[in-house]
């Protein structure tokens with residue numbers, strides 16, 4: 001896919017794929033076009049001249065209501081100006097599954113409560129969303145995505161406001177969904193722990209892609225981020241972390 005906004009070509013002939021049950025990481029320096037690719041997939045930006053296959057359909061033929069029953073997006077939490085409770089926000093994840101004026105059922109209620117429990121916020125169901133911390137808000141947004149029961153999940157820097165425990169818990173939870181996930185992550189160690197495949201972007205184009213083993217190499221990190229590093233593999237878990245030089 002390609003994308004031009006104003007005079008600027010933001011995405012240059014990018015091709016990527018996410019297979020069933022795969023957690024794919026999209027990485028690269030600030031401004032290289034990662035979020036723009038995600039926005040094309042969730043139709044915030046037009047993709048008129050490209051074909052994007054989404055769950056075996058052409059994305060251009062799927063209307064937005066139908067897409068919302070299949071695709072959930074967890075981006076960084078945003079300020080919400082109205083005084084919604086945590087429960088209200090998570091309930092919004094059920095809207096795409098409802099016809100106009102159709103009431104919420106006991107089944108919806110159960111799905112919402114299970115989602116809240118999974119992110120550790122069941123006790124906060126009746127609290128005001130606006131009073132929560134940034135990390136708690138982020139977990140509410142994930143619970144809303146879980147309540148949506150999507151078939152495909154998009155993550156845009158979902159762990160930015162989270163402490164290390166919730167970074168781990170939330171990415172574990174996402175992984176356990178066993179659905180295709182395309183996620184923008186800035187933390188290379190987290191990406192190498194949870195992703196099955198990585199795409200490295202720079203200046204609107206994909207420069208490298210492959211398995212963690214293939215991608216977590218100092219020369220690739222140097223070429224993408226202009227940073228020297230050493231890659232350390234844990235003897236216990238096999239996970240890779242970076243030490244910057």
Ligand SMILES: Nc1ncnc2c1ncn2[C@@H]1O[C@H](COP(=O)(O)OP(=O)(O)OP(=O)(O)O)[C@@H](O)[C@H]1O
Pocket residue numbers: 005006008010028029030031032033034035036037
């Ligand atoms: N609506 C827009 N109009 C014009 N340019 C835009 C628009 N949205 C984004 N851009 C530009 O497109 C480029 C890519 O932005 P994008 O948000 O996709 O980058 P990113 O890789 O997600 O960055 P970051 O890691 O900082 O979040 C940037 O140079 C940005 O300024």
